[in-house]
Amino acid sequence: xxxxxxxxKFYGDHKAVDDISFTVRDGTVCGFLGPNGxxxxxxxxxxxxxxxxxxxxxxIGGYDIFENPIEAKKCIGYLPxxxxxxxxxxxxxxxRFVAEAKKIPREKIREEIDRIMEETQLTAVADRLIKNLxxxxxxxxxxxxxxxxxxxxxxxxxxxxGLDPIQVVEIRDLIKSLGEKHTVILSSHILSEVQNMCDExxxxxxxxxxxxxxxxxxxxxxxxxxxxxxLTDADEEESKAVLSSVEGIEKLEFSEGEQGLxxxxxxxxxxxxxxxxxxxxxRFAAVxxxxxxxxxxxxxxxxxxxxxxxxxxxxxxxxxxxxxxQ
Amino acid sequence: MTAVFRHEIRLLFSGLTGxxxxxxxxxxxxxxxxxxxxxxxxxxxxxxxxxxxxxFIITIPILTMRIxxxxxxxxxxxxxxSLPISTTQIVMGKFLAVFVTSIIPMCxxxxxxxxxxxxxxxxxxxxxxxxxxxxxxxxxxxxMGIFISxxxxxxxxxxxxxxxxxxxxxxxxxxxxxxxxxAYGSLIALIVIEVIIALLIQHxxxxxVLSQGVAIVAVIATAGTYxxxxxxxxxxxxxxxxxxxxxxxxxxxxDGIFDYTHVxxxxxxxxxxxxxxxxxxxxxxxx
Numbered sequence: 001x002x003x004x005x006x007x008x009k010f011y012g013d014h015k016a017v018d019d020i021s022f023t024v025r026d027g028t029v030c031g032f033l034g035p036n037g038x039x040x041x042x043x044x045x046x047x048x049x050x051x052x053x054x055x056x057x058x059x060i061g062g063y064d065i066f067e068n069p070i071e072a073k074k075c076i077g078y079l080p081x082x083x084x085x086x087x088x089x090x091x092x093x094x095x096r097f098v099a100e101a102k103k104i105p106r107e108k109i110r111e112e113i114d115r116i117m118e119e120t121q122l123t124a125v126a127d128r129l130i131k132n133l134x135x136x137x138x139x140x141x142x143x144x145x146x147x148x149x150x151x152x153x154x155x156x157x158x159x160x161x162g163l164d165p166i167q168v169v170e171i172r173d174l175i176k177s178l179g180e181k182h183t184v185i186l187s188s189h190i191l192s193e194v195q196n197m198c199d200e201x202x203x204x205x206x207x208x209x210x211x212x213x214x215x216x217x218x219x220x221x222x223x224x225x226x227x228x229x230x231l232t233d234a235d236e237e238e239s240k241a242v243l244s245s246v247e248g249i250e251k252l253e254f255s256e257g258e259q260g261l262x263x264x265x266x267x268x269x270x271x272x273x274x275x276x277x278x279x280x281x282x283r284f285a286a287v288x289x290x291x292x293x294x295x296x297x298x299x300x301x302x303x304x305x306x307x308x309x310x311x312x313x314x315x316x317x318x319x320x321x322x323x324x325x326q
Numbered sequence: 327m328t329a330v331f332r333h334e335i336r337l338l339f340s341g342l343t344g345x346x347x348x349x350x351x352x353x354x355x356x357x358x359x360x361x362x363x364x365x366x367x368x369x370x371x372x373x374x375x376x377x378x379x380x381x382f383i384i385t386i387p388i389l390t391m392r393i394x395x396x397x398x399x400x401x402x403x404x405x406x407x408s409l410p411i412s413t414t415q416i417v418m419g420k421f422l423a424v425f426v427t428s429i430i431p432m433c434x435x436x437x438x439x440x441x442x443x444x445x446x447x448x449x450x451x452x453x454x455x456x457x458x459x460x461x462x463x464x465x466x467x468x469x470m471g472i473f474i475s476x477x478x479x480x481x482x483x484x485x486x487x488x489x490x491x492x493x494x495x496x497x498x499x500x501x502x503x504x505x506x507x508x509a510y511g512s513l514i515a516l517i518v519i520e521v522i523i524a525l526l527i528q529h530x531x532x533x534x535v536l537s538q539g540v541a542i543v544a545v546i547a548t549a550g551t552y553x554x555x556x557x558x559x560x561x562x563x564x565x566x567x568x569x570x571x572x573x574x575x576x577x578x579x580x581d582g583i584f585d586y587t588h589v590x591x592x593x594x595x596x597x598x599x600x601x602x603x604x605x606x607x608x609x610x611x612x613x
Contacts, residue, residue, distance in 0.1 A: 012532075048407075049407060049611075050404050051611055052611050069410075069412075070412065078404075078405075078408040080404040080405075082404075084400070084401055085400075086337065087400070088340055088341060089337075089340070097332070097333040097336075100328070100329035101330065101333075101409040101411055102409060102410060145405070
């Protein structure tokens with residue numbers, strides 16, 4: 001289990017992480033979502049002991065990362081944004097170094113490396129120099145490194161950035177399979193990715209934690225209303241008269257649609273949506289008016305994400321993201 | 327620590343670095359041995375080592391420039407930070423790796439005086455004493471090189487600064503002879519050094535209050551002492567230069583003096599610079 005309490009980090013005068021607290025349960029795949037410069041990488045770097053925190057505590061597997069860093073780090077496998085690879089080595093040599101540093105017993109190292117290379121499909125390139133491998137394979141070597149020693153927690157910082165679409169799919173599948181045995185935390189600024197892979201989503205913006213829930217709950221929480229978009233040849237007065245007899249309508253909005261038709265946006269509770277659609281089509285037909293189009297507009301996570309994060313995104317943040325990696 | 331050590335050794339010898347260092351070292355020892363022992367027929371192998379120690383100016387930067395600067399540049403330092411090993415273990419592992427690399431050519435050199443002894447009256451204890459001094463000098467300079475590599479991300483920059491530092495070390499005693507021995511001259515030189523140290527602190531800690539505080543306290547203390555008794559400053563600067571010179575200690579080994587205080591001095595220099603390296607790496611986590 002990972003417990004982060006009141007985590008705050010200043011870079012000089014800039015507050016990169018602002019009083020973040022959350023708990024990740026064992027066996028979950030948790031996604032950090034946020035625009036560039038939100039503080040995702042900083043939070044991950046602090047969680048893995050690569051950076052110090054200004055305030056706050058982090059416990060991983062019961063060990064405090066600041067008080068007991070060696071024990072806490074034994075529970076973590078970390079892949080930073082840029083895979084930390086030695087290009088002059090082969091994956092096998094590289095993994096051997098990491099295995100030794102993680103104090104895996106000498107007699108088990110070979111077996112462990114073979115197992116992990118199998119799991120990450122690296123066996124074919126095991127003895128080629130890392131500098132000659134494709135980006136996707138380099139990323140795999142980076143992920144393989146995190147798996148050595150079978151740590152409870154795997155932390156991956158933007159694991160699919162810079163990969164081609166096929167490699168992205170492969171890496172996503174790999175991460176999904178990791179979720180079966182480990183607690184996985186990954187960061188991304190791509191929504192669909194987090195939505196696809198994660199059980200729980202943590203939205204960070206401008207250093208603050210703005211939401212932490214499952215993907216479905218986040219959708220429900222943010223947009224409990226459903227909108228129905230209707231295109232009709234009735235005018236506004238007629239439409240108002242027709243719709244006044246329909247139950248379950250909460251809000252109406254009229255505007256001009258295509259070809260001089262009237263566009264009506266009807267807000268309703270999700271559970272009434274179906275009934276409203278059925279009744280209003282009948283009522284329009286009863287007054288001899290056509291409904292040319294009826295669309296249901298549901299808020300998706302993308303909109304929630306933009307809604308939650310966009311007002312706070314400034315160019316200043318982007319600069320800080322760059323500073324932070326220094 | 328052993329993981330870092332083995333890894334560094336592999337990196338040093340999978341590329342050219344280890345071999346280039348060995349080749350340069352052997353080449354310089356051989357050239358000076360030819361000159362002093364074979365051509366000029368001195369029965370002192372230590373002279374060859376004293377001459378070859380000049381090569382440290384080139385060989386030490388070759389060996390140490392990559393050692394930490396490259397980790398920072400390639401961001402592999404993040405891996406080291408996230409592994410369950412302490413920063414001290416990382417630095418010690420790296421130091422031991424370069425130290426062992428520097429020992430390897432000496433395994434050949436160790437036979438030179440033995441071979442030469444067949445053809446003349448070589449006093450072997452001095453030769454081996456000087457060899458010990460040579461190894462310790464290399465180790466002390468390597469610790470400096472590792473520290474220099476830890477303050478920058480660029481290998482050429484690390485090599486350049488290291489080269490300048492080695493040059494300064496080598497010529498320190500000569501410089502000391504030319505340095506002004508007047509009290510006022512020493513005062514100015516000391517203040518300049520204090521300001522340089524404060525700038526280094528500023529660079530490492532990014533804490534201007536600390537660095538300015540150190541500079542002000544040091545300058546006031548120095549100036550105060552000067553006002554109190556300026557006689558103490560006569561010849562002080564050249565004396566300080568001589569005393570901190572790594573080479574000066576080595577030359578005493580060459581002169582046939584095996585002084586334990588010099589061994590302690592070398593170990594202190596190594597410990598001091600490795601400590602600074604650890605701090606420099608730790609600082610990165612606190613920036």
